[in-house]
Amino acid sequence: MTPLLPQNDPGIEDRKNELAREQAKYSYNYSYLPPLAMAAEVPFDDYPTLDWFLLVARRALDVLINTLEGDFGKQETQQHHGRLVELEELIEHPNAASIEKTIRAIISSFEAHVTSGAPSSLEDYNKLFRFIVLPSISQTFQEDAVFAGMRVAGPNPLVIERLSKLDDRFPVTDAQYQEVMGSQDSLAAAGQEGRLYLADYAAFDGVLNGSFPSAQKYLAAPLALFAVPQSGAWRGLAPVAIQCAQRPGPHNPIITPSNSDVYNWLMAKSIVQTADGNFHEAVSHLGRTHLVTEPFVIATERQLASTHPVGILLRPHFEGTLFINNAAQEFLIASQGGVDALLAATIDADRVYAAKSVQGYVFNDAMLPTALKLRGVDDPTQLPVYPYRDDALLIWNAIHKWASDYLAIYYRTDADVQADFELQNWVAELLSHDGGRMQGVGQDGRVQTRDYLADAVTLIIFTASAQHAAVNYPQSFIMSYAPAMPLAGYAPAPSSARGATLADYLSLLPSLDQAQKQLNVTYILGSVYYTRLGDYPTFTDGRVQAPLQAFQKALQQIEEMINQRNQERPPYEFLLPSKIPQSINI
Numbered sequence: 001m002t003p004l005l006p007q008n009d010p011g012i013e014d015r016k017n018e019l020a021r022e023q024a025k026y027s028y029n030y031s032y033l034p035p036l037a038m039a040a041e042v043p044f045d046d047y048p049t050l051d052w053f054l055l056v057a058r059r060a061l062d063v064l065i066n067t068l069e070g071d072f073g074k075q076e077t078q079q080h081h082g083r084l085v086e087l088e089e090l091i092e093h094p095n096a097a098s099i100e101k102t103i104r105a106i107i108s109s110f111e112a113h114v115t116s117g118a119p120s121s122l123e124d125y126n127k128l129f130r131f132i133v134l135p136s137i138s139q140t141f142q143e144d145a146v147f148a149g150m151r152v153a154g155p156n157p158l159v160i161e162r163l164s165k166l167d168d169r170f171p172v173t174d175a176q177y178q179e180v181m182g183s184q185d186s187l188a189a190a191g192q193e194g195r196l197y198l199a200d201y202a203a204f205d206g207v208l209n210g211s212f213p214s215a216q217k218y219l220a221a222p223l224a225l226f227a228v229p230q231s232g233a234w235r236g237l238a239p240v241a242i243q244c245a246q247r248p249g250p251h252n253p254i255i256t257p258s259n260s261d262v263y264n265w266l267m268a269k270s271i272v273q274t275a276d277g278n279f280h281e282a283v284s285h286l287g288r289t290h291l292v293t294e295p296f297v298i299a300t301e302r303q304l305a306s307t308h309p310v311g312i313l314l315r316p317h318f319e320g321t322l323f324i325n326n327a328a329q330e331f332l333i334a335s336q337g338g339v340d341a342l343l344a345a346t347i348d349a350d351r352v353y354a355a356k357s358v359q360g361y362v363f364n365d366a367m368l369p370t371a372l373k374l375r376g377v378d379d380p381t382q383l384p385v386y387p388y389r390d391d392a393l394l395i396w397n398a399i400h401k402w403a404s405d406y407l408a409i410y411y412r413t414d415a416d417v418q419a420d421f422e423l424q425n426w427v428a429e430l431l432s433h434d435g436g437r438m439q440g441v442g443q444d445g446r447v448q449t450r451d452y453l454a455d456a457v458t459l460i461i462f463t464a465s466a467q468h469a470a471v472n473y474p475q476s477f478i479m480s481y482a483p484a485m486p487l488a489g490y491a492p493a494p495s496s497a498r499g500a501t502l503a504d505y506l507s508l509l510p511s512l513d514q515a516q517k518q519l520n521v522t523y524i525l526g527s528v529y530y531t532r533l534g535d536y537p538t539f540t541d542g543r544v545q546a547p548l549q550a551f552q553k554a555l556q557q558i559e560e561m562i563n564q565r566n567q568e569r570p571p572y573e574f575l576l577p578s579k580i581p582q583s584i585n586i
Helices: 012-025 050-068 074-092 096-113 143-154 174-179 188-190 262-303 309-318 321-332 338-342 346-361 368-374 388-411 414-419 421-431 448-474 474-479 502-508 512-525 543-564
Strands: 161-163 196-200 223-227 237-241
Touching: 050 474, 050 512, 143 237, 143 388, 174 188, 174 223, 174 502, 188 196, 237 262, 262 309, 262 321, 262 346, 262 421, 262 448, 262 502, 309 338, 309 388, 309 448, 321 338, 338 346, 338 512, 368 388, 388 448, 388 543, 414 421, 414 448, 448 474, 448 512, 474 512
Parallel strands: none
Antiparallel strands: 161 196, 196 223, 223 237
């Protein structure tokens, strides 16, 4: 199979016939998650490999063992031992259909075997980890530095924005600021010097709170202010103030680490973490990695022939995506599914948040350097400690060099790009209301230059690999421990900065059965590593070998650089190239 641009292919009629067959196989559906473009069905070729099913089965086995090693009697444990043996035998003698059926049966049975009741202390949450290792975040999540670090190195390092000044919604005073940051500093100075940052969850203002499966949930729309110290050996973000709702008032106080009691401050931080977790799951994770990638998968199959160089490059980055997205819409984001059980809003509200996040996604604005600049977080002299940004840019630049070198083999000039009618049809379909319904793809609805094509291909590969890794894998290491990032609150926000007790704080956190559900789901989703960035199937074109080897070498150097950085900062390992799969497959 020789890669050829369509304008250079003497077998153009064969290409047209091939694409006609693919267009019959891949079609759009707009009712699964209205009005987004999803695949009407998942063709067999897009089902996962047996190796993928085995990886998921092993993680499901971990969760099953962890669940059954709880406070059950020996008789009950023996009763379920057969299921353990069944799954272990399937792993040793695999059959994809049987493994998938068994995995579904095991996952559906977890709810019947969880620890229930309200916690009496945080130690009760620790005891949920019997076979699965207790995450280290369990020992540090209450620290202010760790809370601030979540904004730049946690599951959702995509919300903070630089401010020049605060608006009327968040009337923090200079006195309140100086109590935290010191009398020599001021809000005005921090704003002018680019040291003031806001995490704003206004998207949840007026949210419809859910109650499935059995208790009223609460999701606030907090504002959280952070600042970089003027000087000192460590210039990471420090938390300054939290307001638990968008509108100031006597029952919505500004809570700071200086003006509050310990449990009021913990509750305020927990409310921010809950908002961040809900934004993470519906928007940053589901919406802006899984769902924005799906139209590119479909359009690539429908418009780029199997010999098209761009299609050959992109397809490894689409492996498993249609399958996992279809499973998500059938189970996770279905009514009374996993998202409905764990997240704070109603399932209808969560689906709306996910859909709006895709509708508001402007492709050209999502280029990593552009996206960072739009939030004002691109300057390391103003925001020195931002591990996600610093590591992501390393990966972005390596992918961009690889994409540019690869594309240069086939496109000698911009005119070659402009003459590529399959590529132009691809962009047109992505933008079409009857196609991918994407925004901001291309240059006035076309691809005009090699430079832009390299940018676009880089964003697609980066989103399907590194960006998904950055938001997916913290689920296992951070979000599986519910107190560190509760996916729902179970009491209203504190109406005062003082007076809260341990009992008040614990009442805000999930019950033990909800915490174990959160552990089960996030552990499986965040611990399946299938494929690795840079490991492609064999390219038939020998000219690709040199730039591919250069890309793989660059990734090895990035691995070493990140490991070195982690000696000098709180470790951030989610963008180590060795831990980045090629595609969104879990």
